[in-house]
Amino acid sequence: MLALSHEAGFKTVTAISERRHEESAKEETKSPKEILHLEALILFSHNKKDEALKLLSKESLDYTPAWMQERPDNIQDFFDKMTIALLSSKPQKLAFLGLFDSLGIKDANQFLDEISKAGIEKDLAIKKQLLEVLKTYETHKLSENELISYKIFLWFLENEAASEKFCFHPFRINQLNGTLQNLMEAFTEFHKLEVLEDFENYLIKLKALPHQVQEAMDLMSYQKTLRIIPPTMVLIKSANIAIEMASPVEENIFYKTFAEALKRGKFQDSSTWIAKLEAILKEKVIPIFEELKSHCLDLVKDSDWNSGASSLPDGKEYYASRLRFHTTTSHSAEEIHALGESEVVKIHKELRELLAEEGFSDENKSVCELLQLFGKQKNFYFSNDSVGREKCLQKFQAILDRSRVFFEDYFDKKPSYPLEIRPVPKEKEEGAPGAYYYQPSLDGTRLGSFFANLRNMKEMPTYLMPTLTIHEGEPGHHFQLALQSEINLPLFRKIGEYTGYVEGWALYTEKLAYEEGFFEINADKIGHLTDELLRAARLVVDTGIHHYKWTRDKAIDYLSFATGYELSASVTEVDRYFVLPGQACAYKIGQLKIMELREKAKKELGSHFDIREFHNAVLELGAAPLEILEEVIHDYISKIKKRKLSLV
Structure with missing residues (x-):
C-alpha cells in the first residue's frame, strides 16, 4: 500500500x-x-x-x-x-x-x-x-x-x-445530535423523493439502517470497556427517541415520509411500494430500534447523572481539546469560567436598568426573579395549540422581513438563497434546542431552513423572537452560511463548520442589531440581553460541569438563577452541555473576538472605517479558526491603511 x-x-x-x-x-x-x-x-x-x-x-x-x-x-x-x-x-x-x-x-x-x-x-x-x-x-x-x-x-x-x-470519547447515541438524529434527517430531510428511483434508493438505504444502528451499539459496548458511558439522562432520553423511532408502522416517521411522498407523486402500483416498506419496517427497522432502546436502558445501571468530561479517561485533557476544537482558541477552562462570571455580572446590570424602566425594580429581588416576573405577562405568549403555533411562525416571518430591510446598508454582499421558517419536527422536539438552522444545499435545490421548537409555547415568548430570528436567519446563520456556499472557495471551505466563527458571527449580529436600534421596544431589548446572558452563563456552566465537576443539579440551579429560565428550559440546556463538551463556550468567545477585531479596525482606520468592508472581510473568509480570522482582519486593516496613504 x-x-x-x-x-x-x-x-x-x-x-x-x-x-x-x-x-x-x-x-x-x-x-x-x-x-x-x-x-x-x-x-x-x-x-x-x-x-x-x-x-x-x-x-x-x-x-x-x-x-x-x-x-x-x-x-x-x-x-x-x-x-x-x-x-x-x-x-x-x-x-x-x-x-x-x-x-x-x-x-x-x-x-x-x-x-x-x-x-x-x-x-x-x-x-x-x-x-x-x-x-x-x-x-x-x-x-x-x-x-x-x-x-x-x-x-x-x-x-x-x-x-x-480521544476519538472514542464522544457519545454517538445521544438526545441532541448523534446517530439517531442523523438517521432521522437522512430519511426525512435530505433524501429527495421525486422519481421512482428515489423511492427505490430509499428502501435500499432503509435496509442498511439496522447495520448502522448495530455499529452504534457495538461502539457503545466498546466504549464501556474504556469506561466511557453516557450520563444517565442521556441514555434515558436516547431510549425515548428510540421508542419513537420504533413506532408502529403507520405511525412511524419513515413510513409517513415515504407514503406521503408516494401519494404526492401519484405513481402507479403504489401499493407494491408500500408493501415493501412495511416489510422492511416490521422485519428490520422497528426491531433494531427496540433493541437500541433496551441497550440504552441496560447501560443505565452503570451510568451516572453527573458524569462530565472530567469523569472520562484523561478527562481534563479531553475537555481542553474540545475547548480548543470548538472555540478555536487556546483559552483555558479557568479563563473561560472567569470570563463567563464577569459577563454575567455586566449583563445583569444592564438588565436591571431596563427591567426598572418596565416597572420591575424591586432591589430586594435578584435579576433572575425580576426576569421571571417580567416573563409571566400573558401578552408575551401564543396559545399552546395549532393556532398559536401558526401565529408564532407568522411573527417570525414578519421579523425576518423587517430585518432584511433594516440591515440593507450594513452589508453589500448578500446570499441569493432564500430562507424558510419551519417548526421542529415532532419526533425531534424533546431533545432539540429552542431553534436551529440548516444551510441550503450547494446546488440551491434545498432552501436554508430556520427551525423553531414549538413543543411548548411557554418556552417561546415573543420578546425572545427578534433576537432568535437575527441569530438563525439574517444577518446571522443563514446570511453567513448561505453566502459561504456561494462564494468562490475550495469545497472544504464552503462546507467548513468552525463553531467559534459560525456561532460567534450569529451572536455578533445579535449585538449589532442591539447597538443599531433594531430592537425598538424595551421588551425586545430585554429579550436580547436575556439571550446574551444565556451565552455568558454557558461559559460558567460548561466549564463548571466538565472542568470543575459540577453536578447536574448544580448546573441547572446556576443556569436558572443566572438567566431566569424556567426549570424545563434549564434542564434541556444543561443536558445539551453534557453531550457536547466545550461547544456552548464557542458562542460568546467568537462574538467577543469579532467585536474586538471590529473595534481594532475602527480605532486604526478612523474615518476610513466602513462597516460594510469589515463585514466583507469577515464573511469572504468563510468559517475558519478565530486565530486565522484575526490574521485576515489585520491584513484588511493594513490594506485600507495603504489605500488611504495612496490618496494623500
Whole structure:
C-alpha cells in the first residue's frame, strides 16, 4: 500500500487504513465509477456543471484520473482531492450537501455512513496522512488565498491528529445530535423523493439502517470497556427517541415520509411500494430500534447523572481539546469560567436598568426573579395549540422581513438563497434546542431552513423572537452560511463548520442589531440581553460541569438563577452541555473576538472605517479558526491603511 507522502505518491481516494495488510487496503479502494462520481462532484462545486456532466458521460469502468497516482503540483487540486478523500466515506454528508442529485447520480443516495470503531480509526488515519502531504507544499510559493486555505486545513488536520487519543470519547447515541438524529434527517430531510428511483434508493438505504444502528451499539459496548458511558439522562432520553423511532408502522416517521411522498407523486402500483416498506419496517427497522432502546436502558445501571468530561479517561485533557476544537482558541477552562462570571455580572446590570424602566425594580429581588416576573405577562405568549403555533411562525416571518430591510446598508454582499421558517419536527422536539438552522444545499435545490421548537409555547415568548430570528436567519446563520456556499472557495471551505466563527458571527449580529436600534421596544431589548446572558452563563456552566465537576443539579440551579429560565428550559440546556463538551463556550468567545477585531479596525482606520468592508472581510473568509480570522482582519486593516496613504 502506498503511504500518503511526497515521495511515495498520492492516493487519497483509496480509503487508506492505519497501515493494515495490503489485502484490507485493496478492499477499501474506491471503484472507478465512484471515483468518477466524486471527480464530477468537485467540478460541480466549482460551478462547472457542464464539465461535470460531460465527465459523467465517459465510460466509468475505464476512468482512472492522473491524480490517483501522483501528488498534485497545484495545491488547489490537492484541496479538491483531499476533500474527496474525506467525503468519500460520508454518503450522509454528501446527501446533506445536495450535490449528487443535481448531477443525476441517484445511486449515491443508497448508502449510510460507517460509524464503527474501524471506520473511526480509518478516518483518522486518512487525516493524519493528508497532513503529511499538506506539509510538503512550500508556503512561500502560495498565493494569498492559497495560503489562507493552507492554514485553515493545517489547523483542522493538526487538531484532529492531536485529539487522536480521544476519538472514542464522544457519545454517538445521544438526545441532541448523534446517530439517531442523523438517521432521522437522512430519511426525512435530505433524501429527495421525486422519481421512482428515489423511492427505490430509499428502501435500499432503509435496509442498511439496522447495520448502522448495530455499529452504534457495538461502539457503545466498546466504549464501556474504556469506561466511557453516557450520563444517565442521556441514555434515558436516547431510549425515548428510540421508542419513537420504533413506532408502529403507520405511525412511524419513515413510513409517513415515504407514503406521503408516494401519494404526492401519484405513481402507479403504489401499493407494491408500500408493501415493501412495511416489510422492511416490521422485519428490520422497528426491531433494531427496540433493541437500541433496551441497550440504552441496560447501560443505565452503570451510568451516572453527573458524569462530565472530567469523569472520562484523561478527562481534563479531553475537555481542553474540545475547548480548543470548538472555540478555536487556546483559552483555558479557568479563563473561560472567569470570563463567563464577569459577563454575567455586566449583563445583569444592564438588565436591571431596563427591567426598572418596565416597572420591575424591586432591589430586594435578584435579576433572575425580576426576569421571571417580567416573563409571566400573558401578552408575551401564543396559545399552546395549532393556532398559536401558526401565529408564532407568522411573527417570525414578519421579523425576518423587517430585518432584511433594516440591515440593507450594513452589508453589500448578500446570499441569493432564500430562507424558510419551519417548526421542529415532532419526533425531534424533546431533545432539540429552542431553534436551529440548516444551510441550503450547494446546488440551491434545498432552501436554508430556520427551525423553531414549538413543543411548548411557554418556552417561546415573543420578546425572545427578534433576537432568535437575527441569530438563525439574517444577518446571522443563514446570511453567513448561505453566502459561504456561494462564494468562490475550495469545497472544504464552503462546507467548513468552525463553531467559534459560525456561532460567534450569529451572536455578533445579535449585538449589532442591539447597538443599531433594531430592537425598538424595551421588551425586545430585554429579550436580547436575556439571550446574551444565556451565552455568558454557558461559559460558567460548561466549564463548571466538565472542568470543575459540577453536578447536574448544580448546573441547572446556576443556569436558572443566572438567566431566569424556567426549570424545563434549564434542564434541556444543561443536558445539551453534557453531550457536547466545550461547544456552548464557542458562542460568546467568537462574538467577543469579532467585536474586538471590529473595534481594532475602527480605532486604526478612523474615518476610513466602513462597516460594510469589515463585514466583507469577515464573511469572504468563510468559517475558519478565530486565530486565522484575526490574521485576515489585520491584513484588511493594513490594506485600507495603504489605500488611504495612496490618496494623500
